[in-house]
Amino acid sequence: QQQVKQSPQSLIVQKGGISIINCAYENTAFDYFPWYQQFPGKGPALLIAIRPDVSEKKEGRFTISFNKSAKQFSLHIMDSQPGDSATYFCAASNSGGYQKVTFGIGTKLQVIP
Amino acid sequence: GAVVSQHPSWVICKSGTSVKIECRSLDFQATTMFWYRQFPKQSLMLMATSNEGSKATYEQGVEKDKFLINHASLTLSTLTVTSAHPEDSSFYICSASQTSGAEQFFGPGTRLTVL
Numbered sequence: 001q002q003q004v005k006q007s008p009q010s011l012i013v014q015k016g017g018i019s020i021i022n023c024a025y026e027n028t029a030f031d032y033f034p035w036y037q038q039f040p041g042k043g044p045a046l047l048i049a050i051r052p053d054v055s056e057k058k059e060g061r062f063t064i065s066f067n068k069s070a071k072q073f074s075l076h077i078m079d080s081q082p083g084d085s086a087t088y089f090c091a092a093s094n095s096g097g098y099q100k101v102t103f104g105i106g107t108k109l110q111v112i113p
Numbered sequence: 114g115a116v117v118s119q120h121p122s123w124v125i126c127k128s129g130t131s132v133k134i135e136c137r138s139l140d141f142q143a144t145t146m147f148w149y150r151q152f153p154k155q156s157l158m159l160m161a162t163s164n165e166g167s168k169a170t171y172e173q174g175v176e177k178d179k180f181l182i183n184h185a186s187l188t189l190s191t192l193t194v195t196s197a198h199p200e201d202s203s204f205y206i207c208s209a210s211q212t213s214g215a216e217q218f219f220g221p222g223t224r225l226t227v228l
Contacts, residue, residue: 034216041224043117043119043206043208043221044219046216046217049216100159100162101208101217102159103158105155108154
């Protein structure tokens with residue numbers, strides 16, 4: 001059972017464009033929604049995260065939009081750069097207990113010059 | 114920032130042997146550590162959660178006798194793959210968090226290849 005559904009699985013964007021990755025979750029107990037960036041052969045690194053008490057969070061070129069009623073959240077990368085080319089994972093967790101994180105399937109982003 | 118290291122970064126072993134992977138939190142005390150495995154072009158799958166001084170909690174379908182996890186101190190957790198087989202070849206990633214409910218910091222991963 002895939003608790004966090006992520007789309008698209010791959011994305012090609014031109015330099016300067018906007019990259020948009022969408023995720024949907026099922027478990028209403030989730031209360032922490034991080035996005036991770038992973039380069040080949042490396043572990044994932046936290047990019048930005050949001051809690052359900054806000055509808056949007058922006059950090060530099062990265063913005064998370066969150067729709068609690070629809071149980072959906074998305075990552076927008078503004079002014080996409082070739083250096084942003086990586087695999088992005090959305091995730092969700094219940095911050096109580098041991099904070100088990102459930103990952104989406106991942107989106108391979110390629111930003112072309 | 115919080116740094117998590119893993120050793121080795123890659124390892125090749127023969128089928129039937131055991132391999133130990135270390136995960137260390139370098140600049141903070143990790144009350145909880147997590148072990149994931151990731152197959153090529155796939156997502157991270159949680160294998161187990163361990164708290165310092167306690168037995169690890171394994172996810173459904175993960176063989177606890179095959180994947181031995183020890184979290185003996187607040188800065189070190191180890192994953193031992195016992196009697197490794199080619200199907201155990203994967204990218205193993207650990208993460209650590211300071212307190213229950215806190216952000217997880219991921220290690221760089223260990224590439225295991227079993228011949």
